Amino acid sequence: MVIIASVFVFIIAVIFRLLDNSAKLFISNGISVSPFYLSAETVIEEMNKLDDDKLKQKLRRNLFFQKLHKVFTILAILTLIAGIVLEINNPELIYLF
Numbered sequence: 001m002v003i004i005a006s007v008f009v010f011i012i013a014v015i016f017r018l019l020d021n022s023a024k025l026f027i028s029n030g031i032s033v034s035p036f037y038l039s040a041e042t043v044i045e046e047m048n049k050l051d052d053d054k055l056k057q058k059l060r061r062n063l064f065f066q067k068l069h070k071v072f073t074i075l076a077i078l079t080l081i082a083g084i085v086l087e088i089n090n091p092e093l094i095y096l097f
Contacts, residue, residue, distance in 0.1 A: 002083030
């Protein structure tokens with residue numbers, strides 16, 4: 001059952017990745033960026049150059065989504081590993097099917 005929980009945690013991580021649209025914010029404001037997945041350092045560097053407080057607030061929110069994405073991805077991996085270890089020791093998932 002822990003393996004199934006890791007899938008749900010991974011889905012949450014994907015949702016946070018989809019909520020992070022910092023490249024779209026830059027492009028819509030006339031700032032060209034080459035990669036579509038911007039690192040936190042790149043976003044912070046570009047934020048320091050901006051004067052628009054509303055755009056900075058949106059970019060801070062996107063940085064928060066990036067951090068949540070990383071946290072939930074790590075949790076999904078750890079949960080998957082724990083689930084595999086638990087299934088090896090006490091197989092329950094195989095009896096559900």
